[in-house]
Each structure stands twice: as structure tokens, then as C-alpha cells.
Amino acid sequence: MLPTSTTTHATREPASRVALVTCDQFPELWDDDFPLRDALRARHVEVEAVRWDDPEADWNAYDLTILRSPWDYVPRRDAFLAWARRVPRLLNPADVLEWNTDKRYLRDLASAGVPVTPTTYVSPGDTWIPPASGEWVVKPTISAGSQDTGRYTLPGQAALAQAHVERLLVAGRTAMIQPYLTAVDTTGETALMFFRDPTGRLTFSHAARKGPMLTGPDEGKIDPGSEDISARQPSEAELAVAARVLAALPVDQASLLYARVDLIPGPDGAPVLLELELTEPSLFFLTAPGAAERLADVVVTLL
Structure with missing residues (x-):
């Protein structure tokens, strides 16, 4: 058998x-x-x-x-x-x-001592009088991808800027007005990407340069991908400001997978915060070989 x-x-x-x-x-x-x-x-x-x-x-x-x-x-x-x-x-x-997802978070960070681009907020029912001169950016506090955002030179385009603000207010939105920082036309923005590390802290991964996008008044939606993106090595001053931004978060870093900190030189050349992206930021993997693999390794540890 x-x-x-x-x-x-x-x-x-x-x-x-x-x-x-x-x-x-x-x-x-x-x-x-x-x-x-x-x-x-x-x-x-x-x-x-x-x-x-x-x-x-x-x-x-x-x-x-x-x-x-x-x-x-x-x-x-x-x-x-x-x-x-x-x-x-x-x-x-x-x-x-x-x-x-509401850019009024910038007020919280400014109150915590983070250097933030000066911002005026105008809510429905408020009255906004345009500044006498200068270049200014108007956008809603809730937006993505530079939608409904325009750049205005005053006094020549004051009426256009005011009409933009009024259009947002009539729609029940809050407008934010910031000076246009001209360094974006030369130096560009620096976007610093941070990924969670094994200790639950956000650790610097890579950075990218973002070129200018706003050339004039709001003319509708800006298509994703229209930015000029290239790799960049951040300065020590930029890394220090980004660290201050993350230290001021009102949430536990251990709850985050990623963060993107967008900085630009202010009038004195020192970096100031434009935006903190915690929701759905582009992480510019295509400009940073190895970055996607680093984040994938983090995801695998969480799985």
C-alpha cells in the first residue's frame, strides 16, 4: 500500500x-x-x-x-x-x-509667534477699503490651487480688487487680503515637505521651489500643474521657521502623515509663512527621487 x-x-x-x-x-x-x-x-x-x-x-x-x-x-x-x-x-x-481647510488658521499660528504674511480678513457684513497703493493678493479663506485668487496693483486696479472682495462676500465667503511679496518673482516660494518618522514626529524629507502663478486679477480657476516646480535645498533660516510652524500646531504631530510648509522671503529677506498644507498638498515627488519611497516606508510601518 x-x-x-x-x-x-x-x-x-x-x-x-x-x-x-x-x-x-x-x-x-x-x-x-x-x-x-x-x-x-x-x-x-x-x-x-x-x-x-x-x-x-x-x-x-x-x-x-x-x-x-x-x-x-x-x-x-x-x-x-x-x-x-x-x-x-x-x-x-x-x-x-x-x-x-480654512486659512484663518494663519491667525492661530501668528498668535503663537510664527512669522506669517500680514493678512487682513473681511467677512460678510464687513466693509473693506482698498489700501492707497502697492500690490495686493485677494483670495477666499477656503480655497485650493489658487482658485478665486487675484493680484492687484493699487490704486489703478482698486475697483477690480474691491469687486473681487465684494463677490466673495456676496457668496457668503470670507476674503483675505495680503501684500504681494515680490520675492516670489525672483526667489520663488520654498515648499518644505515633512513626513512622519518612527517616533511619530514630523521629519524633513525634501523641498521644492514654486515659481510665480499670479500675474493679475482673478480670471477664474488656475489649472493644477501650471506651477513652475523644481528641486530646492532649503536654507537654515527656512528650516528653522518651518520647525516653529510645526511646533505651534494645535494638533498632535503623531496624528499626521505629512505636512507641507510654504515659505517666502518677506520685505527684510527673512522667511515668512504663506501656507501650511495639512489636507491635500502636492508633495512634489517627481522633483525628489526617493521621497515617494520614504513615505511608502512610513505607510508600511503604519499598516
Whole structure:
């Protein structure tokens, strides 16, 4: 009688699943996020691009949900935040998004001692009188990708600037007015990317130079990708200001996967904060070889 044959099959753990959140305009992700998608797949993570407002999406099926390019949320911010509160294991989390998607967060950081671009806020019911002279930027406090943003030279374009502010107020939005810092035309902005490290702190990964985008009054939506982006090595002064920004966060750094700190030289040449991006920033992987792999390694540790 022949002996009974037995075969042992190795048990393979099911792959972790990660959703990279996008929008209808970029159903397969914005191309700058392809390196992150590919780096995760190379680490045997199952990755799907999913629209944040997809009614068929089962967010409970993912081990992590990572915001990347949900750039159509601005006119539906309330719905977006309600969605974020329902999604388990969302990075960055909903309480961070609620604070960071309204640029009045700059007041909190300024109160904490962070050097911030001087900003005037005008809410519905307020009256705004344009300054006598200078170049000024008008934009809503809730926006993304320079939407509804314009640059005005006063006094010649005072009427246009005032009409822009009034248009925002009539729509029930809050306007913010900032001086146009001319260093953006020469030095450009410095965007510093920070990723979570094994201790739960945000650690500098890489930086990029962002060229000027605003050439005049608001003429409608600026297309994503129209920025001039290149690699940059930040100065010690920029790294120091970015560290002050992160130290002033009203949230625990351990809850964050990434942060982007956008700086520009002020009138005296010292860096000041333009924006702190904690919601859905471009992370400029295409200008920084190895950066997507670094973030993918962080994601794998969280899985």
C-alpha cells in the first residue's frame, strides 16, 4: 500500500489595502502621486485611487485611507468634512482637516509667534477699503490651487480688487487680503515637505521651489500643474521657521502623515509663512527621487 501523500501549503497573509483619495478630475490620481502609488505596490500593498465622493466606495475595506488630490472639495467643504469624519483610519484626520481647510488658521499660528504674511480678513457684513497703493493678493479663506485668487496693483486696479472682495462676500465667503511679496518673482516660494518618522514626529524629507502663478486679477480657476516646480535645498533660516510652524500646531504631530510648509522671503529677506498644507498638498515627488519611497516606508510601518 502506497503511503499517503501530504502537501504543505504556505499561508500567505492578505495584502494590506490602501486608498489614495482623489477627485473626479483625476480618477487615476494626479501624476505627481504615481511614484507613491508605485512605491506602495512595490512593497506588496494593494493600492486603489478612489474619489472621496464615490457613493460606492467602502472605506471600511481599507487599512488606511490617505488624502492626495480631492481638489474639488472647496465648494462642498461641509460635505467633505462630514465624509472625513465617517472614514476610519484617515490620514490626515478629520479634526486636522477642519482646522486646516480654512486659512484663518494663519491667525492661530501668528498668535503663537510664527512669522506669517500680514493678512487682513473681511467677512460678510464687513466693509473693506482698498489700501492707497502697492500690490495686493485677494483670495477666499477656503480655497485650493489658487482658485478665486487675484493680484492687484493699487490704486489703478482698486475697483477690480474691491469687486473681487465684494463677490466673495456676496457668496457668503470670507476674503483675505495680503501684500504681494515680490520675492516670489525672483526667489520663488520654498515648499518644505515633512513626513512622519518612527517616533511619530514630523521629519524633513525634501523641498521644492514654486515659481510665480499670479500675474493679475482673478480670471477664474488656475489649472493644477501650471506651477513652475523644481528641486530646492532649503536654507537654515527656512528650516528653522518651518520647525516653529510645526511646533505651534494645535494638533498632535503623531496624528499626521505629512505636512507641507510654504515659505517666502518677506520685505527684510527673512522667511515668512504663506501656507501650511495639512489636507491635500502636492508633495512634489517627481522633483525628489526617493521621497515617494520614504513615505511608502512610513505607510508600511503604519499598516
